[in-house]
Amino acid sequence: MFLYLPVALTSINIMIPVGLGLAVGLLSGLFGVGGGFLMTPLLIMLGISPTVAAATDSNQIVAASTSGTYAHWKMGNVDFKMGLYLLAGGFAGGLVGVQAIKVLRATGNADFVIKMTYVFMLGIVGIYMFIESLTSMKKKKTEEVKTEKESKMSKFLKSLPFQTHFEKSGVTNSLLVPVIFGGFVGILAAIMGVGGGFLMVPVMVYILRMPMHVVVGTSLFQILFNCIEVTFLQAYTNHNVDFILAVLLLLGSTVGAQVGAVFGRKLKGDQLKIILAVIVLTVTVKIIFELTLNPSLLLSQAGGH
Amino acid sequence: MKKFKFLILLSFGFLILNFAFSDEAFAMLTVKENHENIKIDFFYHGSTVSVSGEADSGTDLIIKITSPEGHQSLRKKGKVAGLLWMNVGELKFEHTPNLYFLHSTRNIDEILIEKEMDKYVIGYSALRRHTEINPVANENEKTEWFNEFVKFKESSRLYSTSYGKISTTVENGTLHYYINLNWPYQAPPGDYKVTVYEIEDKKIIEIAEAKVLVEQVSIVKILSYMSKNKGALYGVISIVIALAAGFGVGMIFRKSGGAH
Incomplete structure (x- = not known):
């Protein structure tokens, strides 16, 4: 059955967006990522213009992350205090990132910077997570590595002012840490045009030392607010949100997020990390292929990445 | 008075002659399509458009369907x-239609001279000459990017050309023509x-629209x-529905024992 999308101006088999939503929602519930880095390129492949794909994806992430946050909150996996500090930093970083992208566009270097940021950030995060989780699976070695790393990191973190205890995560950190790293992710997310979940998750795991299950719930909480803001701005200023497409996507993603949250409970933290690392590395390889192989078309619609 | 009567008769005669000739011209080439109004509703997945009519026997025909020219x-x-x-920049294509379909009874290069093609913008070569592309360094670069433009449009099903697909039959010295075209859902x-266009001796002799x-x-x-005129309200509704859907599904799963 086909439905016509009034803003994307195209017709689509409803099973495709519902299926995509289900798959990406599953990842969202499992790993605490919005899935924008997967969904937006897939929608573009289906013939949706890049600007509509990115804006509509934000709208469906609101539904998926609400569903995921709700599921994780019920399991006691959301650190609201940490989430709010990350959100504050992310919001400020987003404003800086938007200005940075304006300057880059004016100089004509935007696409190069965006693509390179994608490759490097995804590559570094993917490789680091893969190696780290593989190592920590070998328990004995992990203990040694962790204590050595923690002592270096915690020394620095404890020297920072405004120390506070985050009860849900069971960690004590300076308020500056989530705000600064939230800001850093916000800048990158704005430059890359994504929610930043796949960057925020490693920050929470490796820098803030939060337990993986709390990381997933808190990341979704933070993504929810980011995407509400982006959806409203896209609808108000660019008129690019396709409501029908968003509904089709969220039909799948809300269910997928719930299923993901349930599955996530059955997997260990390291298992979750290694699967996410593989997905991130697969996307990195795909981008590298896109950058190096001859494209079939040399022209594309203006807008988006 | 006599002069006045003569003038009236002359005017009448002229009008009758004019009417007779214009009627004859109209009879030579006619066009009608089955869908004057295509409605895009919720379940729209494209349509079909049949173009048919009559022309003089022994002539060739070209059917062109275009959207208004614009800037892309x-x-x-x-x-x-x-x-x-x-992506290394943007190209601006001026005087190009968003949709361009061209179907002819024979290869247009065999039935029409270049001057006529250019005059009526018939065929990709004429469209290339008609189009302005900026920025390009020279004519070769323009041709390269125009070919890419056509490739891009054809992949979106908005440009297509063919010949030999128009069905024709001759009855009593009149050529009846017919073509059924798929109308793409991508056409906005x-x-x-x-x-x-009716063609004889490589020149266009009649046009019907x-x-x-x-x-x-x-x-x-x-x-x-x-979405275009009430952006704020549209945005708020989209967000509220997404939030409600997320919570709704969460509650359903909780009740069914999915996530505790």
Whole structure:
């Protein structure tokens, strides 16, 4: 059955967006990522213009992350205090990132910077997570590595002012840490045009030392607010949100997020990390292929990445 | 008075002659299509448009369907550092229609001279000469990017050309023609012009026109209008529905024992 999308101006088999939503929602519930880095390129492949794909994806992430946050909150996996500090930093970083992208566009270097940021950030995060989780699976070695790393990191973190205890995560950190790293992710997310979940998750795991299950719930909480803001701005200023497409996507993603949250409970933290690392590395390889192989078309619609 | 009567008779005669000739011309080439108005509703997945009519026997025909000419900006890909394919800027295509369908009884190069093609913008070569592309360094570069433009449009099913697909039959010295075309769902709402050219001795001897109106109706029209004109309200509704859907599914799963 086909439905016509009034803003994307195209017709689509409803099973495709519902299926995509289900798959990406599953990842969202499992790993605490919005899935924008997967969904937006897939929608573009289906013939949706890049600007509509990115804006509509934000709208469906609101539904998926609400569903995921709700599921994780019920399991006691959301650190609201940490989430709010990350959100504050992310919001400020987003404003800086938007200005940075304006300057880059004016100089004509935007696409190069965006693509390179994608490759490097995804590559570094993917490789680091893969190696780290593989190592920590070998328990004995992990203990040694962790204590050595923690002592270096915690020394620095404890020297920072405004120390506070985050009860849900069971960690004590300076308020500056989530705000600064939230800001850093916000800048990158704005430059890359994504929610930043796949960057925020490693920050929470490796820098803030939060337990993986709390990381997933808190990341979704933070993504929810980011995407509400982006959806409203896209609808108000660019008129690019396709409501029908968003509904089709969220039909799948809300269910997928719930299923993901349930599955996530059955997997260990390291298992979750290694699967996410593989997905991130697969996307990195795909981008590298896109950058190096001859494209079939040399022209594309203006807008988006 | 006599002079006045003579003038009236002369005018009448002229009008009758004019009417007779114009009627004859109209009879030579006619065009009608089955869908004057294509309605885009919730379940729209494209349509079909049949173009048929009559012409003089022994002539060739070209059927052109176009949207109004306009300006289109597209991103161009190029190699950076001789290795990486990236968007390297924008190209502006002026005087190009968003949709361009051209179907003829025979290959247009065999039935029409270049001057006539250029005059009526018939065929990709004439469209290339008619189009302005900026920025390009020279004519070769313009041709390269125009070919890419056609490739891009054909992949979106908005440009197509063919010959030999128009069915023709001759009855009592009159040529009856017919073609059935798939109308792509990618074609946006708007006015489209169907032009039929009758050709003899490599020149156009008659032109007939018809119109196809593509418009959004019902919920598609309402949502399209809201997204463009009531952006804030549209955004708030989209967010509220997404939040409600997320919570709703969460509650259902909780009740069914999915996530505790």
